[in-house]
Amino acid sequence: MLRINVFPGPYTAGSPFSGTVSLQGDGVRSLKVQTIKITFRGRSKTKVTESSSNNNRTNHRGRVTLFQYERTLFTGPYSMNPSHEWPFDFVFPECCQSSRRIQFKRSSNAFNEDSHQPLPGSFSYSTANFVRADIEAFVRYELEAALVPPSGSRGGIERFQLLTLRTQRHEPNPDHGLFFASRQREVQSLYLSPEYQYRLPTFKEKLKAGISWGKLPEAHYLLKAFLPTVGVLGRPVPLFLGVTYDEARSTTASAPSVFLRHVKVQLVSRTTVRCVSDSIWSSDDVHESDYTYETVDEQDFGNRSIELTDRLDVAELMDLTIGGRRASLSPSFRTFNIIRTYMFRVYVITECGKKKDEPVFNSPEFVVMPKDYSPPGPFPFATEVLVHSEEDSTAVLPSYEAAVKS
Structure with a gap:
């Protein structure tokens, strides 16, 4: 043998x-x-x-x-x-x-x-x-x-x-390269009125509000996300969410609270391969695999009063370690015939005026760097x-x- x-x-x-x-x-x-x-x-x-x-x-x-x-x-x-x-x-x-x-x-x-x-x-x-x-x-x-x-x-x-x-990797502490994304949101709700801040409306008040929908208070705000574009295997990454109130377009007497109810963070991977046709050697074919979703972390805050500010550090509330759940996660790479890329995706559920909203934020290509560090040199x-x-x-x-x- x-x-x-x-x-x-x-x-x-x-x-x-x-x-x-x-x-x-x-x-x-x-x-x-x-x-x-x-x-x-x-x-x-x-x-x-x-x-x-x-x-x-x-x-x-x-x-x-x-x-x-x-x-x-x-x-x-x-x-x-x-x-x-x-x-x-x-x-x-x-x-x-x-x-x-x-x-x-x-x-x-x-x-x-x-x-x-x-x-x-x-x-x-x-x-x-x-x-x-x-x-x-x-x-x-x-x-x-x-x-x-x-x-x-x-x-x-x-x-x-x-x-x-x-x-x-040859950078000891690479910059996470935060990417800014935003969504314009609009809420019409009886609960935006100051009089219902501390009490529930009666049935008649709800019925009246339903008939006069166009006269309900309106709140316009910008929901913001600051997403990382670079991460290191085995290390956490930052994530910030925030709101900016639009007073000019809103009809509420004061800025209403926007609460964070749920956050789900995923690392979306894609593999692109390059082949040479067995029958036509002069042409090459490029094929992209379906997306593969790796959940980094998911937190349901339920009825906890986590109010969004101009810039809330969500990473303090979650474990956003890259590859923490799967040790075999491959770093990003491009070679002769294989490309491995990632995208950072965040699902958010917010609540304003007792109405829920579920926006999704995507980073551009998210670069996953190797866990091991080696200084450049011979x-x-x-x-x-x-x-x-x-x-x-x-x-x-x-x-x-x-x-x-x-």
């Missing part, structure tokens, strides 16, 4: 690592071995399966090799008992190393086409039963160990091991380890007393 023995991570760009490839068996039957090698690669892959009205399914794929290193651990041909182990070491490169031309024929400003872009973190996404298509996308970093038998012999073996790469050990990470046929291989020349 061929095995890869290595710590699966998570690692970061520039991290060196080492492990062994072992060949184990019953100690009786020998194997014919030409070479044993190990390959370290990064891949970004997309697949879209479209279903037509006549139930035909068409697959589109997009594959990009981010980097690839190969090392030969043993050279034969030898017949050997399967009880040996070979060490190896690699390093995660700082950036992609796609030396060959990327397969997409047409350029796209939406995707990142820089052949030496920073490595995206490990990523996996799939959606089934989507209206237009089923979408799969992943970024993987893997080791492949292979036992190659001599020509004409059987017994080739391959084994794979996934490694996890976690990206880092990566330690990267150059030194990469010198012998690529294939080197002249390397001195270990001797094996139990191996016999075939």
Whole structure:
């Protein structure tokens, strides 16, 4: 049995690592071995399966090799008992190393086409039963160990091991970049009259108010939201709500109270993938997945008298930690064929004059930054380890007393 023995991570760009490839068996039957090698690669892959009205399914794929290193651990041909182990070491490169031309024929400003872009973190996404298509996308970093038998012999073996790469941010405390959004609101209500501030109207008063609807007091105000556009995984983000009373348009004697009754905050994610048609290689297709909603926090304030001011700090009343409920949430990224974006959405229920209003506020693109911080600068050990990470046929291989020349 061929095995890869290595710590699966998570690692970061520039991290060196080492492990062994072992060949184990019953100690009786020998194997014919030409070479044993190990390959370290990064891949970004997309697949879209479209279903037509006549139930035909068409697959589109997009594959990009981010980097690839190969090392030969043993050279034969030898017949050997399967009880040996070979060490190896690699390093995660700082950036992609796609030396060959990327397969997409047409350029796209939406995707990142820089052949030496920073490595995206490990990523996996799939959606089934989507209206237009089923979408799969992943970024993987893997080791492949292979036992190659001599020509004409059987017994080739391959084994794979996934490694996890976690990206880092280079800003210790990034600006949340508050985005301002507002909604004009209008309320006509008998309860805006000062005389009903401390008592309920009678049935006759309610009936009279219903007949003379156009004469009811009116309150006009601006409901404001200050939404973050940048957040760090594992950290809370700010959120402010407020009101500004419009005296010129209102008919109330004084500014009425606007109460906050309910707040729900969601992180809306979207994955966009790029494929090359299997049948038409000159064109590429872009597909967007359905939105995925991740509730950051939801609070029902009920009848609590939380009155909106010009700028109320809602984050003090809620836990608005990004990714707090799901540790596997991926940071925002754009690579050759995959885009992961987010939007910050806030559902609000307010009450004024005993009438409820339910506006929704959306930020523009919300950037989710990695949890780990690393100051910008050179990566330690990267150059030194990469010198012998690529294939080197002249390397001195270990001797094996139990191996016999075939």
